[in-house]
Amino acid sequence: xxxxxxxxDSEAISPLRHRPFVLMLLASAGTFSGFSLLLxxxxxxxxxxxxxxVVAGAATGTFMASTVLVQFVVPAFVRSFGYRSGLxxxxxxxxxxxxxxxxxxxxxxxxxxxxxxxxxxxxxTVCGSALIxxxxxxxxxxxxxxxxxxxxxxxxxxxxxxxxxxxxxxxFAPVFALATALPLLAIGPLLGLPRSRPKxxxxxxxxxxxxxxxxxxxxxxxxxxxxxxGYGALASFLPIVLTPxxxxxxxxxxxxxxxxxxxxxxHFGDRIAAPGRLLxxxxxxxxxxxxxxxxxxxxxxxxVAAVVAVAVxxxxxGVVQNxxxxxxxDRAPAAxxxxxxxxxxxxxxxxGAVAVGAVISATTVWAGFGLLGVAAxxxxxxxWKAGKKGKTDG
Numbered sequence: 001x002x003x004x005x006x007x008x009d010s011e012a013i014s015p016l017r018h019r020p021f022v023l024m025l026l027a028s029a030g031t032f033s034g035f036s037l038l039l040x041x042x043x044x045x046x047x048x049x050x051x052x053x054v055v056a057g058a059a060t061g062t063f064m065a066s067t068v069l070v071q072f073v074v075p076a077f078v079r080s081f082g083y084r085s086g087l088x089x090x091x092x093x094x095x096x097x098x099x100x101x102x103x104x105x106x107x108x109x110x111x112x113x114x115x116x117x118x119x120x121x122x123x124x125t126v127c128g129s130a131l132i133x134x135x136x137x138x139x140x141x142x143x144x145x146x147x148x149x150x151x152x153x154x155x156x157x158x159x160x161x162x163x164x165x166x167x168x169x170x171x172f173a174p175v176f177a178l179a180t181a182l183p184l185l186a187i188g189p190l191l192g193l194p195r196s197r198p199k200x201x202x203x204x205x206x207x208x209x210x211x212x213x214x215x216x217x218x219x220x221x222x223x224x225x226x227x228x229x230g231y232g233a234l235a236s237f238l239p240i241v242l243t244p245x246x247x248x249x250x251x252x253x254x255x256x257x258x259x260x261x262x263x264x265x266x267h268f269g270d271r272i273a274a275p276g277r278l279l280x281x282x283x284x285x286x287x288x289x290x291x292x293x294x295x296x297x298x299x300x301x302x303x304v305a306a307v308v309a310v311a312v313x314x315x316x317x318g319v320v321q322n323x324x325x326x327x328x329x330d331r332a333p334a335a336x337x338x339x340x341x342x343x344x345x346x347x348x349x350x351x352g353a354v355a356v357g358a359v360i361s362a363t364t365v366w367a368g369f370g371l372l373g374v375a376a377x378x379x380x381x382x383x384w385k386a387g388k389k390g391k392t393d394g
Contacts, residue, residue: 013137015144020196021135023189024087024128025151030186031091031124032152035117036159037179038098040251041167042114043236043353048172051107053240057357060236062111064350066118067125068343072210074126075198075335083134084193086127091190093120095183101176118346120183125342126335128152129325133334134199142326146266149322153259160251164239198335209336216331217340219386220276223283224324224341226376227317228348230290231258233356233372234310235349241365246303250310257314258321265322275327276387278319283376283383286316290373297365321345327386 015021042063043056078086097113104113129148136144163175214221234254239247265278289312296302296309324344328337352372359368 013140015136015140015147018135020193021131021144023192024131024135025147026189027087027091027186027193028124028128028148028151029155030189031087031094031120031128031183033155033159034094034098034179034183035121035124036156036255037163037175037182038101038117039156039235040160040164040239041172041175042101042110044164044167044239045101045105045172046107046110047240049105049107049110051110053357053361055107055110056240057236057353059110059114060232061350061354061357063114063118063121064232064346064353066115067122067346068350070119070122071126071339071342071346074123075339077123078127078130078335079197082195082197083127083131084190084195086123087190087193088187090120090123090127091183091186093117094124095120095180098176098179102173121346122342125346126338129341130198130334130338131196132325133329133337134196141329142266142322144266145322145325146263149259149262149266149318153255153262153318156255157252157259160235160255161248164244164251165248168244198333213332213336213340217328217337219382220279220324220327221340221344222379222382223279223320223376223386224344225348226283226372226379227286227313227320228345229352229355230286230313230348230369230372230376231317232349232352233369234293234313236353237356237360237365237368238310241297242303242306243300246307250307253307253311254314254317257311258318261315261318262322263318265319266326274387275330276323278323279327279383279386280380282316282319282323283380284316286313286320287373287376287380289313289316290369290376294366294369294373297369324386 039060042059046056046059047053074086094117097116100113101110104110132144132148133141166175231254235251238250242250289309292312293306293309296305325337325341328341331337332340356368356372359371
């Protein structure tokens with residue numbers, strides 16, 4: 001790992017003393033702002049265009065599908081062109097197509113532009129999280145991951161409720177304009193990054209590389225996938241399921257609690273727990289939040305309970321994010337670990353949104369979110385095993 005040759009004093013230095021790491025955080029805040037603003041708004045736009053709940057969920061699913069597809073080729077890209085080039089390309093791809101959503105409002109246009117934006121998000125997520133381990137010493141990884149969580153969590157804390165509120169009150173065009181401008185502005189700090197390439201590589205390629213990565217990281221991957229599926233479904237359907245005012249509050253609460261608990265898990269994780277030890281309790285908490293939301297989501301007299309439920313989910317989701325990433329860094333090179341974590345995050349969001357959209361269309365909101373809560377409980381044995389395994393045995 002990057003910190004294997006660092007001395008104790010260098011590992012004790014705050015990650016914020018590393019200038020390239022700070023520039024990466026600033027750029028990530030800008031690019032994730034473009035993502036967060038449109039995550040709840042594109043499904044709303046699909047419903048506004050009378051495309052239906054299936055297309056609303058499929059827009060998020062298409063975005064995440066292209067994200068996952070491109071994430072597998074990002075390590076090869078950065079080996080040739082470097083992390084900086086990957087982040088700049090990602091900022092352009094996620095930003096520019098946002099301005100075209102109003103121009104192409106059909107279902108095909110919405111899904112096509114979501115696909116292109118997802119490609120950009122794939123570059124942003126893999127390069128950004130990999131640079132935590134590439135730029136920082138080993139002893140700072142949990143704290144670096146926590147700070148990265150703040151940088152990408154704050155745009156979600158503000159962007160998710162802000163985007164939907166602006167769309168509800170002032171129309172979609174201002175949201176599309178902001179989602180275009182903010183990622184493009186992020187190119188500024190990116191130009192200050194070094195032309196770094198991966199420091200570690202397994203040497204394997206193709207199917208062998210994927211198989212090695214799966215064997216190394218599948219235990220923390222499953223809890224991360226389960227929580228991401230819940231997040232994708234909540235972010236896509238809260239504005240549709242709840243009243244506008246309550247949905248705005250709920251969309252503020254989820255990233256707020258997740259961001260705070262991810263930072264806390266990172267701040268204390270280097271000192272109080274080995275990688276993987278926090279996954280089991282965090283996953284259990286997140287599952288309880290999903291099941292509670294399923295129980296109260298269709299009752300107008302339980303709207304406060306619905307907000308409490310998403311807050312409980314956010315607590316579990318934040319801790320799982322941080323501990324899963326640090327666990328993967330412990331078991332695979334940075335670029336490959338980043339791919340695994342981001343595939344879990346993004347595939348989970350996409351599949352969660354599509355699955356819940358399909359279930360809601362055919363049955364009820366309760367059934368859709370109840371299914372996600374049960375699925376999270378099924379992953380508890382994998383979370384327990386993730387805390388028991390060391391770096392050498394996956």
